[in-house]
Amino acid sequence: MIVEYLALFVVIFLIVRPILNKIFRTNKLPPSPIGLPIIGHFHLLGPIIHRSFKQFTDRYGPIISLRLGSIPCIVISSPELARDFLKTNEQYFCEHNASIAVNRLTYASSVAFAPYGPYFKFIKKLTINELLGTRPVNSFAALRTKERNRFLQLLREKSQRGETVNLTDELPKLSNNIVSQMILGTSNDGDYADEARIVIKEVTKVFGEFNLSDFVWFLKNVDLQGIGKRIEATFKKYDTLLEKIISEREELRRKRKKMVSSLDNNDIDQNYENGVLNNNNNNVEVKDFLDILLDNLEDHKEDIKLSRVHIKAIIVDYFTAGTDTTAITTEWALAELINNPKVLGKARQEIDRVVGKTRLVSESDSPNLPYIQAIIKETLRLHPPLPLLERKCVKQCQIGEYIIPENAMLFVNNWAMARDPKTWESPMDFRPERFLVESNEGGGLKMGPIDVKGNNFQLLPFGAGRRMCPGVNLATQMLPALLANIIQCFDLTVPDSQGGDPRAVNDLGVLNMEEAPGFTGPRLHELICLPVPRLGSPLISTIEA
Numbered sequence: 230m231i232v233e234y235l236a237l238f239v240v241i242f243l244i245v246r247p248i249l250n251k252i253f254r255t256n257k258l259p260p261s262p263i264g265l266p267i268i269g270h271f272h273l274l275g276p277i278i279h280r281s282f283k284q285f286t287d288r289y290g291p292i293i294s295l296r297l298g299s300i301p302c303i304v305i306s307s308p309e310l311a312r313d314f315l316k317t318n319e320q321y322f323c324e325h326n327a328s329i330a331v332n333r334l335t336y337a338s339s340v341a342f343a344p345y346g347p348y349f350k351f352i353k354k355l356t357i358n359e360l361l362g363t364r365p366v367n368s369f370a371a372l373r374t375k376e377r378n379r380f381l382q383l384l385r386e387k388s389q390r391g392e393t394v395n396l397t398d399e400l401p402k403l404s405n406n407i408v409s410q411m412i413l414g415t416s417n418d419g420d421y422a423d424e425a426r427i428v429i430k431e432v433t434k435v436f437g438e439f440n441l442s443d444f445v446w447f448l449k450n451v452d453l454q455g456i457g458k459r460i461e462a463t464f465k466k467y468d469t470l471l472e473k474i475i476s477e478r479e480e481l482r483r484k485r486k487k488m489v490s491s492l493d494n495n496d497i498d499q500n501y502e503n504g505v506l507n508n509n510n511n512n513v514e515v516k517d518f519l520d521i522l523l524d525n526l527e528d529h530k531e532d533i534k535l536s537r538v539h540i541k542a543i544i545v546d547y548f549t550a551g552t553d554t555t556a557i558t559t560e561w562a563l564a565e566l567i568n569n570p571k572v573l574g575k576a577r578q579e580i581d582r583v584v585g586k587t588r589l590v591s592e593s594d595s596p597n598l599p600y601i602q603a604i605i606k607e608t609l610r611l612h613p614p615l616p617l618l619e620r621k622c623v624k625q626c627q628i629g630e631y632i633i634p635e636n637a638m639l640f641v642n643n644w645a646m647a648r649d650p651k652t653w654e655s656p657m658d659f660r661p662e663r664f665l666v667e668s669n670e671g672g673g674l675k676m677g678p679i680d681v682k683g684n685n686f687q688l689l690p691f692g693a694g695r696r697m698c699p700g701v702n703l704a705t706q707m708l709p710a711l712l713a714n715i716i717q718c719f720d721l722t723v724p725d726s727q728g729g730d731p732r733a734v735n736d737l738g739v740l741n742m743e744e745a746p747g748f749t750g751p752r753l754h755e756l757i758c759l760p761v762p763r764l765g766s767p768l769i770s771t772i773e774a
């Protein structure tokens with residue numbers, strides 16, 4: 230009997246509460262589907278969270294509130310709301326929300342999840358000056374060319390042997406080689422690459438999972454989904470790897486110091502040129518980002534003193550943030566081009582007209598290749614590598630008619646915004662032309678006003694404002710040239726037997742474009758292609774790594 234009364238009470242409470250809220254406006258939260266006690270709206274979420282959020286948005290409008298366990302969440306899905314939250318009220322949403330997985334896997338010292346305070350500002354400045362600002366990104370152009378050429382060579386070898394290439398596996402290797410050499414130096418060319426990539430894959434997977442322990446307070450220490458166990462296993466693997474990388478570097482630095490102290494002042498002047506030490510074995514050592522971090526650790530000259538744990542966390546941050554995002558963008562772009570041969574044809578026409586057929590496209594050609602750039606933008610629109618921007622409300626605030634509670638999670642649904650016909654004409658079509666406008670100078674097309682840097686809030690693949698992605702320069706330099714090189718040199722044909730996955734491609738040779746669950750919106754099916762040199766392209770024999 231008591232159970233029946235209790236059930237009746239819960240049902241009445243669930244029905245009456247929203248009505249009372251509406252009448253008395255007691256909580257002024259945005260509209261919300263009916264939730265359950267304790268778990269809130271968890272039971273309504275499917276495996277791909279941004280899809281579930283879009284279904285709620287289609288029903289309740291562009292701003293909704295949810296409760297995931299005990300955590301209030303706000304989901305927004307329009308450029309106007311994105312501007313309200315990320316620009317007009319940016320001070321309330323300038324932090325990322327750190328989950329249990331993030332805290333453990335980044336030693337609770339991640340820059341990406343740090344509060345917007347002195348530590349974050351110090352590392353951001355250091356990163357822009359030494360790694361990801363325009364100057365350092367330009368200074369690594371030769372490294373990127375070398376890695377792109379290696380990738381093209383791989384495609385050439387595969388094509389000569391008549392073998393397929395698994396792009397889902399190979400593209401992250403390329404991006405990880407670039408990011409890891411930018412951080413750890415070119416002498417580490419591939420030393421840790423395989424181990425690092427496996428670990429990064431595991432880290433990004435765990436980051437993307439909704440862990441009940443994050444949301445239901447009494448499950449905080451209960452590992453119902455087994456995620457905690459996987460976090461620990463992943464942590465052990467990469468902590469060992471990072472210790473190895475840092476210890477080897479410390480040993481090398483000790484040797485370098487010894488060598489310098491054995492030189493007299495004249496020798497030092499002769500051996501050091503522009504901050505570069507030549508150790509007489511033609512072995513020139515340039516300070517890389519890891520050296521700069523270790524300088525801070527050893528010298529303690531800066532206001533912010535880094536610890537070994539900070540350094541490990543920073544490496545994890547940049548490895549994970551920079552690898553999958555760029556690889557997945559290239560993979561989706563190639564898949565879209567395979568499914569849209571007209572777009573591919575126009576892209577090639579542009580390359581042949583601007584660059585010709587006797588040399589490879591280089592990064593410096595990008596400004597003259599607006600159609601290629603528009604393909605990258607269109608890919609980032611339809612397949613944003615971070616389908617959900619996640620922020621945390623650091624202080625209760627009022628936005629429009631709604632009160633946003635402190636510690637609420639904010640989700641900006643990039644994926645849903647790209648599919649809104651109010652913002653985009655025929656949103657589901659892959660149409661790079663939407664980003665181009667007529668050029669006054671001699672006809673033709675040029676880039677239109679919508680950029681990827683969040684300035685007009687229609688397109689937010691890199692986020693916006695103070696917590697916007699610092700890798701945007703690197704990604705926008707790297708992606709157009711890589712895509713252009715691949716399509717300049719090869720036709721990618723899709724064999725029916727996509728690694729034995731019958732659903733990856735249909736009878737007409739059209740690729741299945743479904744996504745898998747995950748932090749970075751990966752493709753459900755691997756992209757496996759047979760590279761065939763473009764007819765008569767003499768370029769392929771000239772590729773040098």
Ligand code: HEM
Nearest residue numbers: 341550551554555614615690691692693696697698700704
């Ligand atoms: C296509 C490539 C990439 C995309 C689409 C992308 C996207 C994003 C997004 C959406 C955010 C969150 C921004 C926000 O909250 O407003 C972010 C943050 C971040 N990204 Fe990227 N990213 C890419 C490449 C990179 C690369 C190459 C690196 C570095 C090597 C990088 C490092 C970071 C870091 C450190 C953060 C945290 C920033 C902070 O907390 O302020 N990203 N990225």
